[in-house]
Amino acid sequence: MSTTQSERLRGLLEPLVSAAGLDLEEIEVSRTGRRRQLRIVVDSDEGATLDACAELSRAISGRLDETDVMGEGEYVLEVGSPGADRPLTEHRHYVRAVGRLVKFRLRDDRELVARVLTVDDEGLGLEVPGVKGRRPTARRIGFDEIARARVEIEFNRKDTPDQQKEEEA
Numbered sequence: 558m559s560t561t562q563s564e565r566l567r568g569l570l571e572p573l574v575s576a577a578g579l580d581l582e583e584i585e586v587s588r589t590g591r592r593r594q595l596r597i598v599v600d601s602d603e604g605a606t607l608d609a610c611a612e613l614s615r616a617i618s619g620r621l622d623e624t625d626v627m628g629e630g631e632y633v634l635e636v637g638s639p640g641a642d643r644p645l646t647e648h649r650h651y652v653r654a655v656g657r658l659v660k661f662r663l664r665d666d667r668e669l670v671a672r673v674l675t676v677d678d679e680g681l682g683l684e685v686p687g688v689k690g691r692r693p694t695a696r697r698i699g700f701d702e703i704a705r706a707r708v709e710i711e712f713n714r715k716d717t718p719d720q721q722k723e724e725e726a
Contacts (some may be wrong), residue, residue: 560649562638574597581599584596585598599637613636651676662706671684672693682695683698
């Protein structure tokens with residue numbers, strides 16, 4: 558049974574990433590001119606720090622040097638965390654987005670922008686912001702209703718009551 562390079566890389570690198578307390582989000586091998594680029598995206602509930610990515614990069618580099626999974630030729634290794642515009646595709650992504658404003662494209666082609674309040678196995682509890690002075694409304698959507706979702710970047714975000722209490726303590 559033949560496996561792809563990405564599957565072999567995932568099998569080789571996932572234990573290293575897990576041992577570092579991180580989740581392996583993405584593996585991408587691309588070609589830039591004559592060189593290849595191996596891009597590894599990692600994350601965790603607390604986020605992936607620059608130090609954690611650097612340490613993991615050294616461990617991955619050492620492991621790759623011990624194998625032939627990247628074949629012959631030069632390549633550039635990049636280990637980093639997902640950008641703010643990463644799509645939410647896994648349950649853990651939604652858990653990490655609790656308290657954040659998210660833009661949803663629903664399967665019926667409607668768009669919805671709402672703050673994620675709760676996440677369970679079936680879906681999300683949301684707060685839809687009020688328009689023109691109206692109060693926010695509660696809404697629930699199932700994961701099966703979501704076609705796409707991305708965190709919206711908020712520059713003037715007001716702290717939630719829980720965050721305000723933590724800062725006061």
